[in-house]
Amino acid sequence: MHEQADLRDGVMDTLIRLADTGTDVLVVVADSTSTSKIGAFQGKHPSRVINVGIAEQNMVGMAAGLALGGRVVFTANAAPFLVARANEQVKNDVCYSQTNVKMIGLNAGVTYGPLASTHHAIDDISIMSGFGNVQIFAPCDSVEAAQIVDYAAGMDGPVYIRLDNAKLPVLHGADYRFSPGHVDVIREGAELLVIALGSLVGEADAACDALAAEGIKPTLVNLSSLRPLDEPALLALLESHRAVLTVEEHSLHGGIGARVAVLLACNGIARAVRMLGIHEGEFAVYGTRAGIRKHYGLDAHGIAEAARHLIERD
Amino acid sequence: MSLKQNPYRLAPSDIHRHAQGARRHICRMNAHARSGHTGGDMSEADILATLYFRVLRYSTEPMRWHDQFILSKGHGVGGLYGCFAELGWLAESELQTYLRDGGRLPGHPVRQKLPELITVNTGGLGHGLPIASGLAMSKQRDGDDGRVFVLTGDGELEEGSNWEAMMAAAHYKLGNLVVIVDRNHLQLADFTRNIMDIDPLDKKLAAFGMEVHELDGNDTTALVSVIESLDCSNGKPKALIAHTIKGRGVSFMENQPAWHHKFPDEKELIQALEELADA
Numbered sequence: 001m002h003e004q005a006d007l008r009d010g011v012m013d014t015l016i017r018l019a020d021t022g023t024d025v026l027v028v029v030a031d032s033t034s035t036s037k038i039g040a041f042q043g044k045h046p047s048r049v050i051n052v053g054i055a056e057q058n059m060v061g062m063a064a065g066l067a068l069g070g071r072v073v074f075t076a077n078a079a080p081f082l083v084a085r086a087n088e089q090v091k092n093d094v095c096y097s098q099t100n101v102k103m104i105g106l107n108a109g110v111t112y113g114p115l116a117s118t119h120h121a122i123d124d125i126s127i128m129s130g131f132g133n134v135q136i137f138a139p140c141d142s143v144e145a146a147q148i149v150d151y152a153a154g155m156d157g158p159v160y161i162r163l164d165n166a167k168l169p170v171l172h173g174a175d176y177r178f179s180p181g182h183v184d185v186i187r188e189g190a191e192l193l194v195i196a197l198g199s200l201v202g203e204a205d206a207a208c209d210a211l212a213a214e215g216i217k218p219t220l221v222n223l224s225s226l227r228p229l230d231e232p233a234l235l236a237l238l239e240s241h242r243a244v245l246t247v248e249e250h251s252l253h254g255g256i257g258a259r260v261a262v263l264l265a266c267n268g269i270a271r272a273v274r275m276l277g278i279h280e281g282e283f284a285v286y287g288t289r290a291g292i293r294k295h296y297g298l299d300a301h302g303i304a305e306a307a308r309h310l311i312e313r314d
Numbered sequence: 315m316s317l318k319q320n321p322y323r324l325a326p327s328d329i330h331r332h333a334q335g336a337r338r339h340i341c342r343m344n345a346h347a348r349s350g351h352t353g354g355d356m357s358e359a360d361i362l363a364t365l366y367f368r369v370l371r372y373s374t375e376p377m378r379w380h381d382q383f384i385l386s387k388g389h390g391v392g393g394l395y396g397c398f399a400e401l402g403w404l405a406e407s408e409l410q411t412y413l414r415d416g417g418r419l420p421g422h423p424v425r426q427k428l429p430e431l432i433t434v435n436t437g438g439l440g441h442g443l444p445i446a447s448g449l450a451m452s453k454q455r456d457g458d459d460g461r462v463f464v465l466t467g468d469g470e471l472e473e474g475s476n477w478e479a480m481m482a483a484a485h486y487k488l489g490n491l492v493v494i495v496d497r498n499h500l501q502l503a504d505f506t507r508n509i510m511d512i513d514p515l516d517k518k519l520a521a522f523g524m525e526v527h528e529l530d531g532n533d534t535t536a537l538v539s540v541i542e543s544l545d546c547s548n549g550k551p552k553a554l555i556a557h558t559i560k561g562r563g564v565s566f567m568e569n570q571p572a573w574h575h576k577f578p579d580e581k582e583l584i585q586a587l588e589e590l591a592d593a
Contacts, residue, residue, distance in 0.1 A: 065446060068433060091438075097435045
């Protein structure tokens with residue numbers, strides 16, 4: 001069993017270190033201090049947290065203005081309200097104006113489970129991908145989240161980071177070094193390539209454990225760097241496996257499954273593909289997070305089942 | 315060259331002369347492009363000329379800004395280009411490339427096209443004020459006395475994001491934020507009062523914590539006098555309701571809703587230039 005840790009702790013540790021070591025970093029929140037678990041950072045650097053109240057459009061607009069003043073500015077609020085409510089500010093003030101704003105989308109996917117669809121963000125990757133220049137990352141554990149924040153703070157330009165509030169298995173050792181674009185292979189196997197997004201990499205890893213007991217040894221990729229993405233590296237992996245299973249807590253429109261399918265099609269590579277995610281024609285169902293994952297076959301059991309079918313079918 | 319003063323510091327009468335010059339540029343440019351937001355370009359000309367020829371503190375060699383300006387009513391970019399031509403930053407010949415493929419002069423401000431002159435890309439309405447608030451807060455944090463001016467339309471104030479920003483600007487005591495409302499009473503389709511009445515604007519702005527001033531926004535003397543009287547260290551964000559006339563300066567354009575998005579034909583251009591000639 002892997003140790004479990006909250007991604008936000010990794011994020012806040014990095015932000016504290018950045019502020020301690022002289023980076024002029026600010027965090028703008030929209031009454032989302034508990035959502036972002038910003039207490040420790042705020043305790044050490046109270047003046048570096050700017051709360052604009054429940055006003056997401058103004059949160060992003062002011063973040064862009066603060067960034068124009070020469071600072072490294074993070075926003076931290078729930079992903080559904082960032083990508084939907086402040087969509088035009090994300091587009092114009094951050095992406096199109098190329099301002100140095102790093103947007104953290106908290107509690108993405110169906111993190112909010114029983115709070116239902118107003119609070120789910122199953123479209124954030126799709127929407128952000130439509131803005132051509134924003135870099136997009138979805139860390140799978142706290143080690144990676146910390147390093148992505150460190151990278152984002154050090155580069156100039158818009159970034160979106162998809163986060164979660166669950167404690168997730170720590171799949172990376174302390175020696176892991178995130179690099180943008182890198183296709184992160186968590187387990188090396190053969191025949192089947194499983195590509196998972198963010199919070200589901202842990203579920204996929206558990207599924208691989210179950211499959212290994214049956215003699216199926218898939219390769220597992222953590223697709224944490226969506227833009228930039230080392231497409232040749234991903235293509236090489238796709239070519240060297242005969243079946244592909246994508247796993248995401250996201251709509252099947254515009255998520256990682258669609259991305260992989262386009263990559264295969266545009267390169268004339270035919271592979272058996274199964275995409276797990278939120279189905280066509282649905283908002284995510286209401287329920288506990290475990291229940292929602294079970295419904296869409298996104299839990300370890302469902303992922304393993306899909307893998308078996310894919311291997312047998314092909 | 316000092317960054318701490320306006321390089322021109324012109325008298326109101328000279329500012330007015332440049333505003334009229336900018337209006338002539340606007341008319342020629344929009345006639346040539348056969349497009350443009352002529353009415354709004356014309357209403358804001360005196361405000362822009364006052365800012366660039368008197369109020370804003372900046373150096374031109376190199377181009378650096380102590381005070382900053384954001385055109386939130388991005389569709390009024392023609393007025394900005396006209397003003398830049400008066401400043402010598404854009405050649406008359408370049409104005410002829412307005413809205414043309416491959417040029418530097420799109421129909422809304424694009425900072426990638428004129429990086430030294432345009433702070434941020436506007437065009438969607440209700441964006442300038444939140445950004446200006448962030449920039450004003452940044453200056454305040456730096457402890458410098460730089461100010462941020464933002465020009466909004468009056469119809470634009472129907473967008474709720476402006477009110478989010480004003481609430482925050484007052485909360486954070488951004489006294490160095492100056493919002494100028496180009497109050498020409500017209501928006502795209504009709505008079506503002508017929509579409510969505512924003513009055514009593516003064517009371518609404520004051521209720522949101524703004525220090526409100528009303529003035530004739532087509533009178534450069536009034537503009538200079540009010541702006542220079544502002545105390546930007548008093549912790550109160552400023553809102554200037556600048557009463558203007560859409561299409562100002564050309565009789566057949568003034569107060570006509572159609573001139574929001576109409577351009578002068580050949581005959582209209584001749585008459586417009588006659589009416590805008592220096593006395």
